[in-house]
Amino acid sequence: MTNSKMTQWSLVSDLTTGQCSGFTKGFPHTLRCLLGDWLENQPWEFINSSDSFCVGLADRLLSAMLEKLQDLAKQNCQPGPILQLTANVEHTYRREPLQLVDAIKQILEGEQALLREKFQSLPLSIQQQREELRFGFYLQKVQHRVKEIMVLRDSLKQMNGNTRGSLQQRTLELQFPTQESLQATSLQNLHALFLEAAKELEETKKQVLMRFQIWKWQQQLAGNGTPCTEDLAPLQKRFESLVEVCFQLRQQLVASGTELSSELHLRLQERLDNVFSALIQNSFLVDKQPPQVLKTQTKFQATVRFLLGPLLLKPPHTTFTVTADIVTEKQARELAAGRPETILCESTGEIVNNVAPLETNTTTSTCCAIFKNMLLKKIKRCDRKSTESVTEEKCAVLFHAKVNLGPNKTTFRLQALSLPIVVIVHGNQDNNARATILWDNAFAEPGRIPFMVTERVSWKAMCETLNQKFMAEVQTTNGLCKEHYFFLAQKIFGDSSTRPEDFQNLKVSWTQFNKEVLPGRGFTFWQWFEGILDLTKKYLKEYWSDGLIMGFTSKQYVYSCLIKEPVGTFLLRFSDSEIGGISIAYVTRLPDGSPQVENIQPFTAKQLSIRSLADCVLDLKQLEILYPNRPKHEYFKCNAEVPRTTPYVRATMTIRVEEPFSSTSSVCPPGGPMVNMTPGIHSDPTFADPSLMSSSMGMSPSTTSTFGSPQLMPSSFGSHSDLPTCTYPLQPASSLGPTNALYSMQDILDEDMETCRSNNIAVYPRDMPFLMPPNMMGVPENIPPPSEQELVQLLHRDQDMNHCLLNLGSTMTNICS
CATH class of the missing domain: 1.10.238.10 (EF-hand)
Structure with a gap:
């Protein structure tokens, strides 16, 4: 249903032949199958009259169909049946091509009824295709009217220069009163053609602006993540095509001179000016929107595009600039009401780098103004209701420019308003601001009063x-x-x-x-x-x-x-x-x-940034089968080992869950069992028993961290020896020499102390190197440094330190319990 390549025939071809063939008896179902998608790519359903344009279009479609069938016959090894069907169609409909149109309209409407019954609505791809066909039909129709006006005016010129020829023409008209002639000599017909052309031009303009509103609505939904892949190039082509037709009709109106009454001339001129002005105004749009949650003092970007720029601003031309200003909801409403001159009288805020040139790129056929480094320096808040917060206040960026177009250098004011923006000054406002934007993008009605949205x-x-x-x-x-x-x-x-x-x-x-x-x-x-x-x-x-x-x-x-x-x-x-x-x-x-x-107590981003969800699941032995019957090892994989790139040994963690009903477990906290992250120390295989190093350190190799209370708590070696641990591989990563011999911790400490002495670094007994900044922790400089005896007392001497380290795990266990 969402596939943009999906066509009506590809959907109905899955239905039964009886359903698809019962729509009409005037058009064989075999032909519908042969013509497939080609049939629905033609504007059959919009041919709804018997004027010269519709009759001519129906005749051209019949000829195109016969040519298509003949090509299919040449590609088929048995062309006889296809050629016979082709001959029958030509014999049946050549004299009355509008009957062919009616027959095919019945088929297409019947298929669409089946699709609506099955899918509740027509697929988006089919709706877009119909909309494109409708615009193409109306554009061709108004182009045809312009040609009729040109032919009729030429005929009038000939009639004025040759009265005899005019009498012969009138005699032909009397002999064939039912034939529609493009060389009608009546001024009344010319008046009617101009009025009909203006009406059809306005109708085509509505089709273009409707497509433009659909694009804006899609861009609005894209702010919430809805895919919006529609290119602006087809929309630009529509604007350009309609402006060219408008120019042609204006030229014929100017050239008509005294052929039209002054009153009719002025009325037609006003209608053409309104169409042209509407096309100019709506072709100026925000292509790349600024952020809808905008933080002050933060740079942002935006791009505006003038769709008619490549057509109307061809070099050489004056360089125009576009200015960006922040506007409030009240100012946006005044702009929508047609009062642009009053909206910038009151300063709402200040945007730095808010001017950019409007430049045409001949390679891509685009005309854009790109703002790369805008910055909202300050914002003036409006009066809000007592129940509203600052994150519910909406504003917008107004992009505006003045351009001179046409031989008379007529000035046009171009304006484009961005999507609603919520301005914040702190990151903690971001969440609520995003809620305001989400609601506005999703539920704002097209063409609303800025920035009203349903409650x-x-x-x-x-x-x-x-x-x-x-x-x-x-x-x-x-x-x-x-x-x-x-x-x-x-x-x-x-x-x-x-x-x-x-x-x-x-x-x-x-x-x-x-x-x-x-x-x-x-x-x-x-x-x-x-x-x-x-x-x-x-x-x-x-x-x-x-x-x-x-x-x-x-x-x-x-x-x-x-x-x-x-x-x-x-x-x-x-x-x-x-x-x-x-x-x-x-x-x-x-x-x-x-x-x-x-x-299990919830895992948050803090825990999952340390240990992935897969690793957590694999660590917990209590978890075996993912509901309903999927073994966890088949769906959760360990993270691959990361190659060592630093001189440090890697440390990893594992987690465990304390069973609440185990006799050896601690009291389970509210909300479920506690999950503990337990790093451990293992040696590289090139070393001897890791317990020797652990014992020489005089402290436990494992610590425990509890989710919800993320504190690393030392524990004794024996009290939690059954906990799952992970490795700290010790590799040759220091300048202590080769790793083929086992160093005791005492050897390492002695060597480090000797290195420090040789480099004039203060060394304290039985401790690692320690540098004391001259004014650490903000201590006044006039306080004398501690004596050596005071430092020794602070460090508890050797026996006090060893006693503390050996009993640290059990002490912490008692404290935690």
Whole structure:
């Protein structure tokens, strides 16, 4: 449905022949199959009259169809049946080509009805194709009217110069009263042709501006992550084509002279000027939008484009400049009301580097002004309602320029307003500002009064917005599903008793979205959702895309999924009590043997930046099978070893979960078992037993860090000898000499002390080198340095230090317990 290459015929070809062949008896279904996509690429459905243009277009389409069938016959090894069908079509419709148009319109309309029934609406690709065909039809029609005017005016000139020829022409008209002649000699016909041409020009202009509004709406949705790949080149071509037709019609109007009455001449001139002015104004647009959350004193970029620049500003021409100014919501409304002269009277803010030249690139056929280093120096806040915060205040950047166009150097004021912007002065305002922009981009009506947006939207529309934002930010094609929407609805409405289908009829307000805190929480719905979005984007993208994370679901639903599963079954869900957290729920057993579902304290970005989710899952022996029946080792892989690039040995960590029902475990804190990160020290294989080095250090080789309380706590060697550890490979990374012999810690200390003495570095007994800055910790310079005896007392001498190190682990264990 979203494939831009998908055509109507490629969709209906999957339907049964009976469905597709029953639309009309006047056009064989075999021909529909042979012509395929070509048939729907022609403007059949817009030929709705019997004037000269429509009859001529129908005749040309019939000829093109016959030529297409003849080419297919030449490519077929048995051309006879195709040639017979071709002959039948020509015999049936050559005299009345409009009957062919009616027959094909029935086929296409019937197919579209089937597609609407199957997909609820026509695919976007088919809608775009129809819109392009409509514009092409109206453009050809107004071009045809201009040619008719030119022919008629030439005929009038001949009539004025040759009265006899005029009498012969009138005699022909009387002999053939039903034939539409392009050489009509009546001034009334000329008046009618001019009025008809002006009307069709205005109708074509509406088609162009409608396409322009669609592009602006797509650009607005792109601010929330909706893909917007439409190129501006086709839109620019439409503007240029229509301006050229407008010029041709204006030339014929000027040349008509006394052939038209002065009143009609002035009325037509005004209508043409309005069309041209509208095309000029709307062809000036913001191609690259400035950031919609804009922080003061931060550089930003933007690009504006003049679609008619390559046509109207051909060299040599005067260099024009574009200026950018910040405007408030009130000023934007005055601009929309047609009062541009008053909007910049009051200073709203100051943008540095806010002027750029409007330059034409002949290679790419574009005319742009590029702002590379703009900076919002300051902003003047407006008066807000008592319930509004500064992050709900919207403004915009106005780009404006004055250009002189045409032989008379007529001055046109070009103006383009950016999408709404929220100005912040601190990073902690970013989250709420992004909520304001998300709501405005998703739910603002086209052509609204700046910057009005509805306060309440349907839950279905909110789901579509959240899904698109999630997929765009995470850069994944795996979006949210109906189970996720059900949980999100329960959370934002604070109702766990409503059925899923009942939420579809509810409306969610801006207040529920990002003003009211969730029940029992200290944050709003958007703050919670955006935290998960950021966590997934940075650390969980691959796991989410591979379908390893259940995600948005409640503990109750997780319990119902896991309670009947084998011990060791687990799943991953986003925390609903903490911003930006993911928790692991797994099945374990109570002391009496009954199953129990436990939830591990959520992992946040802080923990996952140290240890990846895959490594955490692999570390925990309690986790064996990812729900429903996927062995974890098949879906979670260890991170590859990073080659050593520094003189330091690498240190890694492992985690463990303390079983809450184990007799040796400590008391389980609220919210589930604690997860501990435990780094350990292992030696390189070239060394001897690592315990020798550990014992010579006089301290434990392992430390423990608890998620939620990220403190590294030394522990004794024996008290936690059963904990999983990882290695600190000791490699030849220092200047202590070759590593083929085992150095004791005492040897290393003695050698380091000797090195320090040789370099006049102060060395304290039984310690590593220690440099004392002259004014460390802000101590006044007039305080004398400590004596050697005082330093020795501070360091507790050898026996005090050794006693402390040997008992440090057990002491800390007692403190923590």
